Amino acid sequence: xxxxxxxxxxxxxxxxxxxxxxxxxxxxxxxxxxxxxxxxxxxxxxxxxxxxxxxxxxxxxxxxxxxxxxxxxxxxxxxxxxxxxxxxxxxxxxxxxxxxxxxxxxxxxxxxxxxxxxxxxxxxxxxxxxxxxxxxxxxxxxxxxxxxxxxxxxxxxxxxxxxxxxxxxxxxxxxxxxxxxxxxxxxxxxxxxxxxxxxxxxxxxxxxxxxxxxxxxxxxxxxxxxxxxxxx
Ligand code: 3NM
Numbered sequence: 001x002x003x004x005x006x007x008x009x010x011x012x013x014x015x016x017x018x019x020x021x022x023x024x025x026x027x028x029x030x031x032x033x034x035x036x037x038x039x040x041x042x043x044x045x046x047x048x049x050x051x052x053x054x055x056x057x058x059x060x061x062x063x064x065x066x067x068x069x070x071x072x073x074x075x076x077x078x079x080x081x082x083x084x085x086x087x088x089x090x091x092x093x094x095x096x097x098x099x100x101x102x103x104x105x106x107x108x109x110x111x112x113x114x115x116x117x118x119x120x121x122x123x124x125x126x127x128x129x130x131x132x133x134x135x136x137x138x139x140x141x142x143x144x145x146x147x148x149x150x151x152x153x154x155x156x157x158x159x160x161x162x163x164x165x166x167x168x169x170x171x172x173x174x175x176x177x178x179x180x181x182x183x184x185x186x187x188x189x190x191x192x193x194x195x196x197x198x199x200x201x202x203x204x205x206x207x208x209x210x211x212x213x214x215x216x217x218x219x220x221x222x223x224x225x226x227x228x229x230x231x232x
Contacts, residue, residue, distance in 0.1 A: 026152075026186055027057035028198075028228035029210035031095075034077075036163065036216050039068055041077045047215065048081050052088035054221035055229075059085050060110050060131075060210070062095035078104035093131065101128060108151060113139055118146045131188070135168040140179050150185045154210060157191020158201055163212045167191060173204040180205035195227035202231045 030051045037043045048059050061081055063074055078094060082104045085092035093108040094101040096115040101108075108129030109121055121130055129151040134140050140153070147153075155176055157167045170191065171179075180187045189206035198209050209228050218224040 026188075026208040027055065028208060028225055029058040029060060029093075029188060029190075030056045030215050031060045031062050031190070031210050031212050032215070033062045033064060034069060035064075035066075036212055041069065041073065041080075044077070045080050045084065049084050049088075050221050051215060051225070052084060052090045055225040056090060056215075056221075058091045058093060058210075060093040060095055061100075062110075063097070064095075074100060075103055078106065082106060091129070093129070098124060101125065110154065113143075118149050122149050133190075134179065135171060137175070137178060140182065147183075147185050152186040152188050152207070153179075153183060154188045154190050155179050155206070156189060156210075158189045158206075159192025159197055161191040161213075164191070173200060176201065176206060177204050180207075193228065195224060198228045199230050199232045202229075 030048065032044055032047065034041055034044050037047060052059065059081060061078055063069055069077065078100050082092045091107040093110050094104065094106045095110045096112060098109060098116050098121060102125055106128065108131060110131040111118065111121070112133040118130055118132060121128060130149055131152050131154055132143060132146060132150055133154045134143060135156065155171065157170045158172065158176055159170050161167050176187070176189055186207040187205065188208045188210050189201040190210040193201060193209045193211035194214050201209055211228065214224055214228060215221070
C-alpha cells in the first residue's frame with residue numbers, strides 16, 4: 001500500500017500515457033464477484049491468484065447488493081484478495097464500496113454513474129485510485145469535471161454482455177473511438193470482451209480491457225491475458 005498521487009499531467013500527453021501508473025492500470029483487468037464463480041469465495045481467491053500469476057495487473061472485486069456474502073465475509077475476502085494482489089504486484093480495486101475499499105487497504109475504487117460520488121471519495125480517501133464507468137458520450141461530457149481525479153474511465157458495454165443483467169445498450173467500437181479521441185485519461189473497454197473481440201477493442205483505441213467471463217471461462221489464463229493484451 002502507499003501509492004503516491006497520480007501525476008495527472010501525464011494523461012494529457014498521449015506519448016506519456018504508458019508510463020508510471022498508466023502501465024499498471026492498462027493491462028487486462030479482472031472484474032469478479034462470487035456470483036460469477038459458483039458463489040465460492042475460495043474459488044474466487046484461487047482465480048485471482050492464478051490470474052495475477054498469469055499477468056493480470058488489476059483486479060476489481062464487484063460484490064453487488066444481492067450478494068450472498070455478509071459484511072464480515074466480504075471484508076475477509078477483500079483483505080485476502082488485497083494480499084494476493086500485493087504479493088503479485090497487482091493493483092486491487094473495490095467496486096463502489098468506500099468502507100470496504102478503506103478497510104481492505106485497496107489501491108483503488110471503481111464507481112458507476114449513480115454510485116458514491118467521485119468528489120466524496122476524493123474527500124474521504126484521497127489516496128485511492130478512482131475508475132469511473134461511462135456508457136455514452138453524454139455521460140462522458142457530464143463527467144469532464146471529474147477527470148482530474150480519475151485513474152481511468154471504464155467505457156461500456158462495448159459489445160453485448162450476458163454477465164451484467166442491467167447493462168446499457170452497447171456503445172460499439174465507433175462509440176468507444178469517439179470517447180477515446182476526447183479522453184484525457186486512459187480508456188478501459190468493458191462488456192463482451194473475449195479473446196476474439198479484445199484486439200478489435202484495443203485497435204479501436206482502448207488503452208486496455210476489463211472482463212468477467214473471459215476469465216471465468218478460461219482454461220488457460222496465460223493465453224487469456226495474452227489475447228486480452230494483443231492488438232492485431
Ligand atoms: N460493467 P463480461 S459490462 C461489470 O458496461 C460490467 O459498465 C459493464 O462482463 C459496463 O466481460 C460488465 O462477461 C460485465 O462481458 C462484463
